[in-house]
Amino acid sequence: MSEPITLNVGGKLYTTSLSTLTCCSDSMLGTMFSGKMPIKKDNHGNCFIDRDGKIFRYILNFLRTSHLDLPEDFQEMSLLKREADFYQIQPLIEVLKEKENELYGAEKNALLNISLDQKVQVVHFTVREAPQIYSLSSSKMDVFNANIFCTSSSFLTHLGSKLCYYSSGTFSSLTSCAEDPHHFKLQWVATVTGLPEEEYTRQNLKRLWVLPANKQINSFKVFVEEVLKMALSEGFCIDSTHPDFLDFMTGKTIRLVRYR
Known part of the structure; x- marks a missing residue:
């Protein structure tokens, strides 16, 4: 594994590896951490991303496992979709579309x-x-x-x-x-x-x-x-x-x- 990297996402800190962040090479994170985009740093030298820090845990876990695991009472699907679109993680965008179709199908009546x-x-x-x-x-x-x-x-x-x-x-x-x-x-x-x-x-x-x-x-x-x-x-x-x-x-x- 590559050396750990600490990210400051909207004030919340996450530590992960370079290989995880670049596993989707066409995503914004893949582009950023492959050296094709400048990276902002906070006062402690952590990579800073001005996005929702709470939702980022689901983004990061998906990059780690290729699975989307959400709690049963998850109420922020629209925000998660917006964040997935910002990071341009296409596999996650497709999974969210399927999950949304399942939810709407189950609640059709x-x-x-x-x-x-x-x-x-x-x-x-x-x-x-x-x-x-x-x-x-x-x-x-x-x-x-x-x-x-x-x-x-x-x-x-x-x-x-x-x-x-x-x-x-x-x-x-x-x-x-x-x-x-x-x-x-x-x-x-x-x-x-x-x-x-x-x-x-x-x-x-x-x-x-x-x-x-x-x-x-x-x-x-x-x-x-x-x-x-x-x-x-x-x-x-x-x-x-x-x-x-x-x-x-x-x-x-x-x-x-x-x-x-």
Whole structure:
């Protein structure tokens, strides 16, 4: 075996061999460690890669064994696919495609139920009018709640990878926030005119975005449109027997089904 190499991937350290990193010569890692690309180093001299450090363990283990071993409750398939695509490890990309087809095939029959609720809340905040002059202001704010249940955990993971909270200046996918693979409980606010950006952080007010369209969701109409687009593209259709027609038209309840 070749001398060990230590990698710093997004702050997590991994030690492996040169032969492991170059076993897929056409991959980004193969190109990097064959000397065809410059290698960045951290302050300790470790090779630095600015990618997700937690997910890299699955990448590295695949290079070591040519097998993809994931825990039964693994919920980050979309992120793993994205990382495999970044590293351009073609055998892993093919395995992930097969695994995804297996998961979707096993969960072909599925139920998706969405319950919606909206309320208006008054938010109070301070506005800086001069270096030492502040005034108290208030404004009405739309607060949205959505309960999403789906018997297909793989579809819910897919949905969660497209919807993101924006809070404290950063995006976080719903998948990373989920505690139940079959259920999302969402709460977000619409943008409030005149509310300083730092007030969203101070008052823990989350906004909702859909990616990669980079569109903020400021109404239930937009939310339902985006969810329906994703659901219909994955084979779901609207359940004609439920809910009540008036509930569907008023946006209170949405139920979709998918059959083999």
